[in-house]
Amino acid sequence: MSTPIDLRSDTVTRPVPEMRRAIAEAVVGDDVFGDDPTVIALEQRIAALFGTEAALFVPSGTMANQVALASLTEPGDEIILDRQCHIFNYEVGAAPVLSGLQFNPLDGEMGVITADQIRPHIRPRDLHTPVTKVIVVENTHNRAGGHLFPLDEMKRIKALAESHGLKVHLDGARLANAVVATGITFREYVSCADTVNMCFSKGLGAPVGSIVAGSTETIKKARRKRKQFGGGMRQAGILAAAALYALDHHIDRLREDHENARRLADAIQSVDGLELVYPVDTNIIVFRVDEKFGAVEEFLASLREHGVLAVPFGQGIVRMVTHLDVNAEDIKTVAGLLGRLKPAR
Numbered sequence: 001m002s003t004p005i006d007l008r009s010d011t012v013t014r015p016v017p018e019m020r021r022a023i024a025e026a027v028v029g030d031d032v033f034g035d036d037p038t039v040i041a042l043e044q045r046i047a048a049l050f051g052t053e054a055a056l057f058v059p060s061g062t063m064a065n066q067v068a069l070a071s072l073t074e075p076g077d078e079i080i081l082d083r084q085c086h087i088f089n090y091e092v093g094a095a096p097v098l099s100g101l102q103f104n105p106l107d108g109e110m111g112v113i114t115a116d117q118i119r120p121h122i123r124p125r126d127l128h129t130p131v132t133k134v135i136v137v138e139n140t141h142n143r144a145g146g147h148l149f150p151l152d153e154m155k156r157i158k159a160l161a162e163s164h165g166l167k168v169h170l171d172g173a174r175l176a177n178a179v180v181a182t183g184i185t186f187r188e189y190v191s192c193a194d195t196v197n198m199c200f201s202k203g204l205g206a207p208v209g210s211i212v213a214g215s216t217e218t219i220k221k222a223r224r225k226r227k228q229f230g231g232g233m234r235q236a237g238i239l240a241a242a243a244l245y246a247l248d249h250h251i252d253r254l255r256e257d258h259e260n261a262r263r264l265a266d267a268i269q270s271v272d273g274l275e276l277v278y279p280v281d282t283n284i285i286v287f288r289v290d291e292k293f294g295a296v297e298e299f300l301a302s303l304r305e306h307g308v309l310a311v312p313f314g315q316g317i318v319r320m321v322t323h324l325d326v327n328a329e330d331i332k333t334v335a336g337l338l339g340r341l342k343p344a345r
Helices: 017-024 037-049 061-073 094-100 114-120 149-161 175-184 186-190 216-228 235-248 254-269 296-304 328-340
Strands: 055-056 079-081 102-106 132-139 167-170 196-198 210-212 274-276 285-290 317-323
Touching: 017 037, 017 235, 037 055, 037 186, 037 210, 037 235, 055 061, 055 235, 055 285, 061 094, 061 196, 061 210, 061 216, 094 102, 132 149, 149 167, 149 186, 149 285, 167 274, 175 186, 175 254, 175 296, 175 328, 254 274, 254 285, 254 328, 296 317, 317 328
Parallel strands: 079 102, 079 132, 132 167, 167 196
Antiparallel strands: 055 210, 196 210, 274 285, 285 317
């Protein structure tokens, strides 16, 4: 049976042989005791890359976001964020459940909330209301089709936060995609936040792991929260070795994913009845499927029969994501398939 062309997410990537070798040869210790040398090397590497004082390796992007938020807040505090962001939609209500936090979601434009939009929602200190404590930005933005958050707006949000004694958390799960797409450095983006998350297990192709970075004091708190949330790992160097390999070999190649996404978007636009919902900035393509192809589930089933996997992304909407396990030839195959699809009705 042939391997399907899997466009469900960039999380489906498999470690390349060289990454598997790095995993096998990793020098390890016990990370909860703080003596795994490969984890230490990864955390120091990220702190230098991001320009932060410290960093912490965690199992997932959700945990990275949650330990960051928990470290910046007290129970009962409020977080301002975009209504479509990952933390609000895809983390199972973790912030309220684990840290007693309240969301104040705003309606951004393609995932972008602005300083002017945020300003009136910063609560004055009052006995009766929660304390506004953190502003969250997501870059790139998943539900907005991999949209890039403008750096100038991030700077304005950081200045606003500082003027009100607030903190900024950057959910940069796909921050490497933003860096490659714009040429803006990691340091420039991270300078606009107090804490940042980046995933190694998406476009960077590692099997497991994310990083959260910030000040020494914040990361000390985050390390304790990681343990409290069940994220303390022992010989985690085997996973950190994969992340280090990804940093060395898989950042620049994200350009290929972006190019493949644009080719796929062009193919989608050429099919009558398929319509892009968002411009394609990076590696995520979100498009609307006309009813003549049947329900989205029928459309996806038809793709699946021909060896192509994608996911529903709302009423009449499909998402496809390019990654290192999908090459230009695969994109040509998918484009050809889309062009041959027949209406279901």
